[in-house]
Amino acid sequence: MKLTILGGGGFRVPLVYQAVAAARGRVDVTDVVLLDDDVARLAVMTDVLAQLAAETGGAPDVRAATDVDDAVAGADVIFSAIRVGGTAGRTHDERTALAAGVLGQETVGPGGLAYALRTVPVVDALAARIAALAPRAWTINFTNPASIVTEAMRTHLGDRVVGICDTPIALVRRTLRACGLDPRAFDRGEAEVDYAGLNHLGWLRGIRSAGSELLPALLADDAALAGLEEVRLMGAEWVRAQQALPNEYLYYYDFTREALAAITAEERTRGEFLARQQGDFYAAAAAAPGNALALWRAALAEREATYMATEREGAAAGEREAEDLGGGYHEVAVDLMAALLGGEEHRMILDVANTGDDGAPLVPGLPTDAVVEVPVRVDRDGVHPLAPRTPLTPAMLARVAAVKACERLIIEAARTGSREAAWQAFAMHPLVDSVAVAHGLADATLMRAAEPG
Template structure:
């Protein structure tokens, strides 16, 4: 079975390959094709993968190419993890927003809109090519903003594109862990959009254990979200929000922390990964050791500004292992082998969440089999959450409209309508600032 990884020179690709190395079952991935626009990054990542596979018999074969059509042709699965504009683009997203006093995070608020505006046209081109060159392939999207990009691709691939994210998986795992339960045996009632969802229940043997967690302040304050949001706020909500909702619930504090930070997250990662890829220019460097060292630092500093503003301290060791690669492997196994499972995924709504239309991509538990991912119907959200979900989905639709039409006015509208921008004048300044620094937004007229 052939897996094509778009963004194959990206830093997190070895996580995916490492997961593939653990799969010895029938119908496993035997060929991995890495595609990237940067040949140097491709060679660096290929070296890491070669060291990973050194002691593994019958490891999946790895090839690399800068030709997109060659990479897509004949693929069974396509894993899309591109970053349009690179980490320099992410750093610019953050900087331009913070200069206007608003959040520049890559998936939330102004930064997420800017990233979406320059990513959607590229993702749509990939979707069209995949439909032509690999019509039977399943496209697994991890490109951020994951829900928005998945919805853009679904307009050309239908339900054969599925978005994944490790945030809901990690959240469910943490809740189950503090309750003393096996995450694999728990049903997680999670609903929302990507990076905008809530756990409303966690059922073990048919019993909802979330009320027990909410009633115990010591237990509730013992894990990441309890430290990040505070026990009182979680009990007020009666749910456990995705960690990215910290940007909404504590926006002013987070913006202030980002403004005071020595470097933004994007600038930090740009410098850090530049050092890694530079080190890989030395043919004698130990590629896997260098990658693993860099990855550990990356994971430990994840959402550092948010944790600092909340006084949440360092991340727990159990939360430093990532997880999206495990979701991707479980999804591929379920489809390729009809190994039925339940995963929280980004898929077209199809009536699962009644407040949104059928084509809106949402993030909910899905039953997965050889026919793809089927969203499970979920109970309505409370009014405050419904309002937020509808507002952000409305912004996503304006981003898609702007990307499709090239309308600068529609791009301004997308920024202005976002709850974390809330000013038409600031929206205009953001569009001006982003078009000045991003060549990929030159299409906006």
């Protein structure tokens, strides 16, 4: 079985490779192709994976590629994990937003829109080649902003592309544990979850097990709530007011002033931190290829330990729990592959079209072809959305609808170059408080997107 990783020189590729190698008894990936246009980064990642394979034994063969058609032709599964513009692009997005007095964050708000504006044309081209050369492949999209990118790729790939993120399933597992259940009870179908929204904009509004609804009792339990990362970020009082557990990225919407103040006070943005850290890692690994794996592990530990550290400090949330370190999107991706190609059945939360098996919208109030983030059941026959038990509250739906409108406008702007569509996308976003500011952000982003290279 052939797995192609778009963005194969990326820093987190070894996490995917490790998970795939560990799961060969469940889904037999024999060949991994790393596609990237950065030859130096590809060489480093090839060294890291070779050293991982030597440690584990029986790992899939790896080869590097710089030609898209060569990489995707005949693939069974394609992971999309590209970063158009690299960390320099991310840093530009963050600093441009902060200079305008609005939130500078990679996936949420103006930073996410800017990232999408330069990414959509690239993923459009990639998806078109996948459709031509590997029409039966499953494409698993990790590329951010996941809702926007997955929706764009659906134009070419339809239901053969799904978006994936580890934050909602991590929230579900922490909540199940807080309720005294096995964290993987939902994965195995032993518990039901009521989660809905968009990527990085969703709420867990119910947990059911053995016919009983568990969330109200959890919300009333101070000690149990205190163990949840999202509650430490946003406070038990606010969580109880919503009668729902928010995705941790809701912090940027609900505590925008605090988030902006904390980020502005830092000497470096997250993008600048990662640009320095990753630059150091790739340079060191290129100079000492025999030590590439050890260098990667050290850099990964630092990267994960500092994830959302500014936000947690600003919210007096304390350090991140050890069990949350290391992420989990790669493990969810393997479960997804094992269900689609290996005959297993899993429940997870994915970015899919807003259409249930009965044709009704999963999130009423949004177009049925819009990409939403909801629970699904996955098996050999495909991805089957599980309709939320209750609709979003009017306040939740209003926010989701506004952000979805911005996402669709930015796709239009990316495809047509429309200045007006880009301006409207920035202006209508809940995290941009001025049409004049939006005008400047749109112009700066379009100008940079038009720059060669």
